[in-house]
Amino acid sequence: MSGTRQDITQPKLGVVGYLRWGWRQLTSMRTALFLLLLLAIGAVPGSVFPQRSLDPARTADWIARHETTGPWLDKLGAFEVYASPWFSAIYLLLFISLIGCIVPRTSVHWKALRSKPPRAPKRLVRLEAHADGEVEGNADEIREAATAVLRRRRFRVASHDELSVSAEKGYLKETGNLVFHTALVTLIIGVAVGHLWGWKADIVVPSGDSFVSTVTRYDTFAPGPLVDESSLSPFAIEVEEMTADFNDREPSAATFGQPRDFEAHVKVVEEDGNAFTDSVKVNHPLEMKGATVFLLGNGYAPVVTVKDEDGEVLYQGATPFLAQDGNYRSTGAIKVGAASPEQFGFLGLFLPTAYIDPDQGPISVFPDTRSPALAMSMYTGELYPDGRPQSVFTLDTASMTKVETTDGKDALRLWLTPGEGATLPDGKGTITFDGVERFAGFSVRHDPGKGLTLWSALAALAGLITTLTIKRRRVFVRLVQEGESVRVDVGGMSKDDDEGLLEIVQEIRDELVGQSRTS
Amino acid sequence: MTNEILAQNANYALASAALVITVAMLCYALYLAQSVPVREQTTADAKVPATVGGGGSEPDAGGVTGDVVAETPARARKAAGIAGSLSWLGAALLLLSCVFRGLAVQRFPLGNLFEFSIAGAFFAMVVYCVATLRRDVRWLGVFVTAFVTLLLMVASTAWYVEADELVPSLKSYWLPIHVTVATLSVGIFVVGAIVSALYLMSDRGVGGERFWRKLPEAKSLEKFSYSLHIIGFPLWTFTLIAGAIWAREAWGSYWNWDPKEVWTFVIWTVYAAYLHARATKNTSRRTANWIAIAGFACIVINYTVVNFYFIGQHSYAQ
Ligand code: HEM
Numbered sequence: 044m045s046g047t048r049q050d051i052t053q054p055k056l057g058v059v060g061y062l063r064w065g066w067r068q069l070t071s072m073r074t075a076l077f078l079l080l081l082l083a084i085g086a087v088p089g090s091v092f093p094q095r096s097l098d099p100a101r102t103a104d105w106i107a108r109h110e111t112t113g114p115w116l117d118k119l120g121a122f123e124v125y126a127s128p129w130f131s132a133i134y135l136l137l138f139i140s141l142i143g144c145i146v147p148r149t150s151v152h153w154k155a156l157r158s159k160p161p162r163a164p165k166r167l168v169r170l171e172a173h174a175d176g177e178v179e180g181n182a183d184e185i186r187e188a189a190t191a192v193l194r195r196r197r198f199r200v201a202s203h204d205e206l207s208v209s210a211e212k213g214y215l216k217e218t219g220n221l222v223f224h225t226a227l228v229t230l231i232i233g234v235a236v237g238h239l240w241g242w243k244a245d246i247v248v249p250s251g252d253s254f255v256s257t258v259t260r261y262d263t264f265a266p267g268p269l270v271d272e273s274s275l276s277p278f279a280i281e282v283e284e285m286t287a288d289f290n291d292r293e294p295s296a297a298t299f300g301q302p303r304d305f306e307a308h309v310k311v312v313e314e315d316g317n318a319f320t321d322s323v324k325v326n327h328p329l330e331m332k333g334a335t336v337f338l339l340g341n342g343y344a345p346v347v348t349v350k351d352e353d354g355e356v357l358y359q360g361a362t363p364f365l366a367q368d369g370n371y372r373s374t375g376a377i378k379v380g381a382a383s384p385e386q387f388g389f390l391g392l393f394l395p396t397a398y399i400d401p402d403q404g405p406i407s408v409f410p411d412t413r414s415p416a417l418a419m420s421m422y423t424g425e426l427y428p429d430g431r432p433q434s435v436f437t438l439d440t441a442s443m444t445k446v447e448t449t450d451g452k453d454a455l456r457l458w459l460t461p462g463e464g465a466t467l468p469d470g471k472g473t474i475t476f477d478g479v480e481r482f483a484g485f486s487v488r489h490d491p492g493k494g495l496t497l498w499s500a501l502a503a504l505a506g507l508i509t510t511l512t513i514k515r516r517r518v519f520v521r522l523v524q525e526g527e528s529v530r531v532d533v534g535g536m537s538k539d540d541d542e543g544l545l546e547i548v549q550e551i552r553d554e555l556v557g558q559s560r561t562s
Numbered sequence: 563m564t565n566e567i568l569a570q571n572a573n574y575a576l577a578s579a580a581l582v583i584t585v586a587m588l589c590y591a592l593y594l595a596q597s598v599p600v601r602e603q604t605t606a607d608a609k610v611p612a613t614v615g616g617g618g619s620e621p622d623a624g625g626v627t628g629d630v631v632a633e634t635p636a637r638a639r640k641a642a643g644i645a646g647s648l649s650w651l652g653a654a655l656l657l658l659s660c661v662f663r664g665l666a667v668q669r670f671p672l673g674n675l676f677e678f679s680i681a682g683a684f685f686a687m688v689v690y691c692v693a694t695l696r697r698d699v700r701w702l703g704v705f706v707t708a709f710v711t712l713l714l715m716v717a718s719t720a721w722y723v724e725a726d727e728l729v730p731s732l733k734s735y736w737l738p739i740h741v742t743v744a745t746l747s748v749g750i751f752v753v754g755a756i757v758s759a760l761y762l763m764s765d766r767g768v769g770g771e772r773f774w775r776k777l778p779e780a781k782s783l784e785k786f787s788y789s790l791h792i793i794g795f796p797l798w799t800f801t802l803i804a805g806a807i808w809a810r811e812a813w814g815s816y817w818n819w820d821p822k823e824v825w826t827f828v829i830w831t832v833y834a835a836y837l838h839a840r841a842t843k844n845t846s847r848r849t850a851n852w853i854a855i856a857g858f859a860c861i862v863i864n865y866t867v868v869n870f871y872f873i874g875q876h877s878y879a880q
Contacts, residue, residue, distance in 0.1 A: 073844065076838045079834055079835040090824040090868065094819060490815075493810075504796060504799050
């Protein structure tokens with residue numbers, strides 16, 4: 044009978060029991076170990092497969108090339124490992140486990156910090172380190188001496204009876220350990236804050252141009268979910284000059300033509316009107332209030348002027364072209380939206396040091412502007428069909444037609460050097476290639492969590508060093524009065540591998556035996 | 563500007579180092595072959611002074627292997643002595659090679675796998691040599707020098723690259739800090755992994771008891787390995803942090819999940835798991851040491867496979 048009763052009542056207790064059991068499992072060291080290893084393994088696919096967040100083009104290409112496995116892997120999150128549900132599950136469980144571990148340990152440690160070292164065991168010979176000796180004198184004296192010796196060695200000392208002394212030190216070890224684990228939690232909080240309230244934006248700015256930090260002015264703007272887009276600090280940056288230095292000294296070296304340095308000389312006006320000049324370099328970002336400006340790209344922006352038949356300017360300015368190789372063979376698009384009745388545009392190739400290779404056609408043979416040339420073909424039609432946004436570097440030619448030479452025999456090809464101009468067919472006016480500017484590619488980022496992350500990382504490191512170098516040691520002294528002399532037993536124990544423990548125990552014994560001899 | 567003569571000298575220093583370390587390896591091998599298996603008797607003796615009273619504190623001067631000292635034949639001792647001196651010389655020559663290379667390319671000489679290997683070999687030798695100052699680790703010499711010889715051979719054949727300059731994203735003072743500490747910790751992990759492997763084999767007496775009795779007991783090997791790892795791990799933690807700081811300056815974001823970053827993180831996590839496993843009561847020491855070996859395997863993957871095959875922002879390291 045009682046058996047069936049138990050069966051009925053068990054499930055109720057079971058739920059709580061299971062939860063408690065589950066929690067204990069989750070916060071056990073074994074689970075933490077398992078999850079740590081799982082996290083390591085889980086991170087690996089992200090280095091094997093291309094990641095969408097880093098390189099969307101290569102990812103799409105990879106999936107296209109692997110028709111069968113590609114889509115499957117995509118479903119499993121192989122191309123977005125660090126945002127995938129399973130990766131998130133691993134680190135979330137790990138951090139729940141971590142918190143579930145820190146909290147009780149902190150309270151245990153807090154109590155330990157305020158309590159006395161425990162009573163000395165009966166037989167110190169059994170401890171992992173032991174030494175003994177004999178001194179003349181009485182037990183009280185020796186006990187006081189032992190207390191003094193241990194205090195001098197920075198032990199916390201207590202006597203639970205007349206004939207023994209208990210001492211402990213190295214509490215900082217556990218403190219360091221808790222600091223380390225807690226800092227891991229705050230580090231993750233810092234990362235999360237950066238994700239939620241941070242934003243990043245990119246912008247291409249030719250020499251002589253400027254921009255104001257507002258959402259609409261940026262070429263791309265990627266805000267975290269909780270960013271208030273109107274709260275950006277509207278500082279203005281003008282690129283006074285963009286300089287680049289390439290290795291041109293040893294044409295035979297493998298590094299010939301490789302970049303040595305890039306520098307954007309900028310004039311900054313802060314939100315409050317405070318103006319100053321500075322420079323932005325690779326490895327040397329510009330720290331602004333509320334954002335940091337990084338120089339991540341550079342290239343050429345040919346300056347062209349397009350006029351209509353009457354000499355009215357339709358388009359004028361430096362248009363950034365995107366470098367395709369180390370010698371800055373660059374492609375770009377010039378979109379003359381102001382033209383009427385029909386819009387037109389140019390797809391162009393800019394070559395800083397132009398050379399017509401018999402096999403490859405027009406290429407650039409050096410990254411600096413030694414003999415620049417601009418090659419273009421022309422398209423008429425609608426520039427922005429359906430008002431779709433498009434990259435500044437390309438022309439969507441889907442609803443455009445390629446312009447032919449006046450005799451209709453071939454597609455129109457323009458080849459201009461600086462200062463040169465050309466007349467466009469069908470009375471569309473003229474185009475002149477006025478010169479070249481360099482542009483600076485800035486990445487502007489705001490990460491409100493970075494300070495917390497950095498300080499947490501440093502705290503974790505400090506905690507780690509503390510916990511790994513400090514040893515938690517207990518030393519006990521027992522005294523036995525044997526007539527005129529006292530037998531001194533010193534024993535030591537440690538939670539850790541403690542090669543130095545025996546030495547310390549022996550030193551303490553020596554000090555006691557030596558001291559009381561002289562006294 | 564690359565100075566050809568200095569670059570030449572760097573290669574000469576490297577070749578001399580390889581030669582010297584190879585001879586050191588042979589001497590260490592001779593030492594191990596000739597040192598008689600004496601552990602049993604001496605460990606029994608060694609216990610005596612611990613509990614005997616009086617001022618005689620002779621605290622285990624040899625550290626892990628304090629026990630083998632006396633009975634080693636003179637010839638073996640001599641071989642080990644020569645090997646020890648040659649190890650220092652080899653380390654110095656490796657340093658010289660790094661310095662020459664740095665002067666030749668006028669930058670910090672840690673910009674590609676070849677240079678990492680030379681510096682890693684240097685640090686592994688230094689770690690070993692410094693360890694010899696603190697305890698008797700002559701038994702370890704042959705293993706470390708063999709590994710270093712192998713590494714130098716592969717580096718100077720398969721991974722060799724001409725002295726060259728660097729692309730601008732590498733020009734930062736965080737570079738020397740980040741990569742020096744990374745290479746130093748790799749040097750420590752190399753020695754740690756060797757000792758862990760020896761422990762795992764010794765523990766099982768792989769290939770015959772006799773040989774393992776020339777080495778310290780399995781338990782002390784394990785402790786020695788741990789003491790190396792707890793130096794290496796904080797240094798690797800620092801590497802990770804310095805790398806993140808550098809990444810932010812160079813690429814605008816402190817963490818990009820670039821393959822090299824992923825593997826630095828994976829290595830860190832695996833070694834953290836090792837320390838955890840070692841502190842977990844119901845996980846065996848063998849398991850913990852297997853995790854340490856796995857950590858080292860990740861380092862090897864990081865420096866070889868990741869450098870050559872995975873595309874990322876670090877791929878200039880090829
Ligand atoms: C984010 C994941 C974690 C990392 C990277 C990590 C890392 C470490 C490291 C490196 C140590 C060695 C330091 C030392 O020996 O004192 C350690 C020790 C320790 N960890 Fe963790 N840990 C993590 C999560 C956890 C969790 C979830 C728990 C709770 C179950 C935990 C409990 C402990 C304990 C109790 C020690 C001390 C062991 C001892 O020395 O007796 N850790 N941890």
